Amino acid sequence: MKMLNWIVVALAVGLAAPAFAVQPEEMLDDPVLEERAREISQDLRCLVCRNENIDDSNSELAKDLRLLVRERLTEGDSNEETVDFIVDRFGEYVLLRPRTGGTNLVLYLAGPLMLLLALGVALSYVRTRSKAPAKTEAGLSDEEQARLDEILKK
Amino acid sequence: MIVELGHFALILAAVTAVVQAIVPLIGAQKRWPAWMAVAEPAAGLQFLFTAFSFAALTYAFVTSDFSVGLVISNSHTLKPMLYKVSGVWGNHEGSMLLWVLILTLFGACLAWFGGSLPPGIRARALAVQSAVAVAFFAFILFTSNPFERVLIPPFDGQDLNPLLQDVGLALHPPFLYLGYVGLSMAFSFAIAALIEGRVDAAWGRWVRPWTLAAWIFLTIGIALGSWWAYYELGWGGFWFWDPVENASFMPWLLAAALLHSAIVVEKRESLKSWTILLAIMAFGFSLIGTFLVRSGVITSVHAFANDPERGVFILAILAFFMGGGLTLFAARANAMEAKGVFGMVSRESALVLNNILLAVACFVVFVGTIWPLVSEMAFDRKLSVGAPFFNMAFTPFMVLLGAALPIGAMLSWKRASLRKAIKPLVPALVLALALMGLAWAIQTERTLLGPIGLFLGSWVFFGAIIDLMSRTGRGDFATRLGRLRRLPGADWGKAIAHAGLGVTMFGVAGLMAWEQEDIRVAYEGETYSLGAYEFTLLDVREEKGPNFFTTKAEIEVTKGGAPVTMLYPEKRVYPVAGMPTTEAAIDYRLFRDVYLALGDAQNDGGHTVRAYIKPFTNWIWFGCFMMALGGCFSLFDRRYRVAAGARKAPNAGVPAE
Numbered sequence: 001m002k003m004l005n006w007i008v009v010a011l012a013v014g015l016a017a018p019a020f021a022v023q024p025e026e027m028l029d030d031p032v033l034e035e036r037a038r039e040i041s042q043d044l045r046c047l048v049c050r051n052e053n054i055d056d057s058n059s060e061l062a063k064d065l066r067l068l069v070r071e072r073l074t075e076g077d078s079n080e081e082t083v084d085f086i087v088d089r090f091g092e093y094v095l096l097r098p099r100t101g102g103t104n105l106v107l108y109l110a111g112p113l114m115l116l117l118a119l120g121v122a123l124s125y126v127r128t129r130s131k132a133p134a135k136t137e138a139g140l141s142d143e144e145q146a147r148l149d150e151i152l153k154k
Numbered sequence: 155m156i157v158e159l160g161h162f163a164l165i166l167a168a169v170t171a172v173v174q175a176i177v178p179l180i181g182a183q184k185r186w187p188a189w190m191a192v193a194e195p196a197a198g199l200q201f202l203f204t205a206f207s208f209a210a211l212t213y214a215f216v217t218s219d220f221s222v223g224l225v226i227s228n229s230h231t232l233k234p235m236l237y238k239v240s241g242v243w244g245n246h247e248g249s250m251l252l253w254v255l256i257l258t259l260f261g262a263c264l265a266w267f268g269g270s271l272p273p274g275i276r277a278r279a280l281a282v283q284s285a286v287a288v289a290f291f292a293f294i295l296f297t298s299n300p301f302e303r304v305l306i307p308p309f310d311g312q313d314l315n316p317l318l319q320d321v322g323l324a325l326h327p328p329f330l331y332l333g334y335v336g337l338s339m340a341f342s343f344a345i346a347a348l349i350e351g352r353v354d355a356a357w358g359r360w361v362r363p364w365t366l367a368a369w370i371f372l373t374i375g376i377a378l379g380s381w382w383a384y385y386e387l388g389w390g391g392f393w394f395w396d397p398v399e400n401a402s403f404m405p406w407l408l409a410a411a412l413l414h415s416a417i418v419v420e421k422r423e424s425l426k427s428w429t430i431l432l433a434i435m436a437f438g439f440s441l442i443g444t445f446l447v448r449s450g451v452i453t454s455v456h457a458f459a460n461d462p463e464r465g466v467f468i469l470a471i472l473a474f475f476m477g478g479g480l481t482l483f484a485a486r487a488n489a490m491e492a493k494g495v496f497g498m499v500s501r502e503s504a505l506v507l508n509n510i511l512l513a514v515a516c517f518v519v520f521v522g523t524i525w526p527l528v529s530e531m532a533f534d535r536k537l538s539v540g541a542p543f544f545n546m547a548f549t550p551f552m553v554l555l556g557a558a559l560p561i562g563a564m565l566s567w568k569r570a571s572l573r574k575a576i577k578p579l580v581p582a583l584v585l586a587l588a589l590m591g592l593a594w595a596i597q598t599e600r601t602l603l604g605p606i607g608l609f610l611g612s613w614v615f616f617g618a619i620i621d622l623m624s625r626t627g628r629g630d631f632a633t634r635l636g637r638l639r640r641l642p643g644a645d646w647g648k649a650i651a652h653a654g655l656g657v658t659m660f661g662v663a664g665l666m667a668w669e670q671e672d673i674r675v676a677y678e679g680e681t682y683s684l685g686a687y688e689f690t691l692l693d694v695r696e697e698k699g700p701n702f703f704t705t706k707a708e709i710e711v712t713k714g715g716a717p718v719t720m721l722y723p724e725k726r727v728y729p730v731a732g733m734p735t736t737e738a739a740i741d742y743r744l745f746r747d748v749y750l751a752l753g754d755a756q757n758d759g760g761h762t763v764r765a766y767i768k769p770f771t772n773w774i775w776f777g778c779f780m781m782a783l784g785g786c787f788s789l790f791d792r793r794y795r796v797a798a799g800a801r802k803a804p805n806a807g808v809p810a811e
Binding site: 021022023024025027042043045050051052053056091092093094095096097098102103104106107108110111114115118119122125126127129130132 | 389391394396397424492494495496497498502503506507510513514517518521522525529532533535536537538539540541542543546547551673674675753754762764
């Protein structure tokens, strides 16, 4: 049901969002700090949108989050502290790149493990193929062989 | 009346599909020619009925027949004619009708042009194709009827989502569906071969053109969608790793893998069962994509219909065809013994590596796409998986693919020597390294992405050219150049498509690494600079379009004082749909785009303006176009026309033991 609520919210808000993103008046004067804020913003999800980061999103909530990120940064928080602060308040859902811990290991290891597995299987397959008795390419099927035998017998 | 006829034609098409799914299958099993022959006229008839039905719905849209519910919610009398037509598929019901129209079109093409196939395979493939059609006809008729009328028609409609009122997006769905649905042919051939119990070189030759055609359409469809996102969404992103984008990208990756493995089946009679599995899975991912888009289980910018009933229906279709296909595969896969023998270093092995990288990349995208769903249902852990994850997890596979491609493409069949393959590639390697060094030296940012992208892109690109030249054999340069023209289409296709991949890789890396951005409140008459360019906001005015109001800015772009162009970014409001959109103004050039988007008016008379210098952006889509073009060259290779059928291929009937 929770999902449905999100969808309804997303429909209401998301549709009216030809993303206009970070506004000039929000931006920090310090270019280094602003650059960090932009970087962090790209990894945070706009909670009411459909798969948009807060840097690209047009919604009020994204704006609030952008301001919050900048507020933490001006107060001297590191990037990690800022992200932790926001995750504590809004939950893991806000992260576009999920944390690596716990069950998410499955997500992170799926690719590498699958690659190793595939390479292993392929290696053993290629090995059998390279050692296979050189069955002639123009090989005859049983049926054809039988016919050939028949012809030869005559 | 015409609308009712359209509805009726759809029902007739569904009935025809049922007949076509059963009769030829029995006929092929019992070897009754008359029963098998039913498939051909049925396929043609099915297509004609569906086409009539589609035309009827288009008629309702074009004439703005507001007694039809679908027209009310997706059209408006003031809408330009082009978008009245594209509105037919700009919604769930209509796009499903387009889906089956294309499905039946492919079936009809097989009936019309597949005359040289053995009758058994053809009858079975047509029956399987029709079985898929039956499922989707039922889906449309029972859950998503586009022809439903309303009792009291309103005076005007609610207009189409303004984001969709765009030329790029008018063409995007048809191409995408031609690709998605085209993969059903690979599926039908795979199932037909499994029932028949034989897969041989000829099978590889029959299935490849269809897969190639589907892949070409899918490439164009994805590129169009990406280009649309670039100019329409207002900040110039080209790929968002949105679930629905992934839904189209996964079949593309698998279709690319299938294209390559089908070559091995065709030339070397190896990798048979893997190719069959790929054919089943590629269409499976098309169905998964349809499920993701239509069911609303995953929130996405594109989601059409968030209707659980429809979701369950598609899930059932998916379960039936994938379950059936994979069970049949499990039962019959052993019957397909590989014939060709090849060494560890060979073209065959290189294509195995290509398949591994593409399939695992697809798997990574798949896991990332469904992980939020799995995590929430299984572990009660609500999370998002977005672009930063995919960029990190997906990119390594493309880097590996790009690094291995030129070498793999040069290896010879059966047994190859790495040294022999690499030797002619040395110039490409040196050139790529030099370009990488150059990029590293002149770039102002200290990013690795740009130089590495340039290295990979040029390595793949020049590797493809060397590959093509190596096909011309020995002799002086002029003779070899002359021989280029006479090379078979497949050689050209391979080179062009590979070079295209290099161009796209470089475009993506170049854009992501070297983009420049400026966001500010600009005032009329103000001049400011970004990179090598200066921007002057000359004027902002209100205008009225056919079905929208717009705020249009006039901005002069100069470079060192010399005029470059005038750009007119707009911000539109569509009153009927109640939606604002940004219309970015873009100066497209070979080496960079200047991209301007207009934002909100400020109280003090200024306007928010976002300016971007986007280097090498067009290379992304140009590369996609080259890939599609390469596919076309390969598709029109004489070999497929001459040898597409059993009559011309004398040893086509070799059973797969």
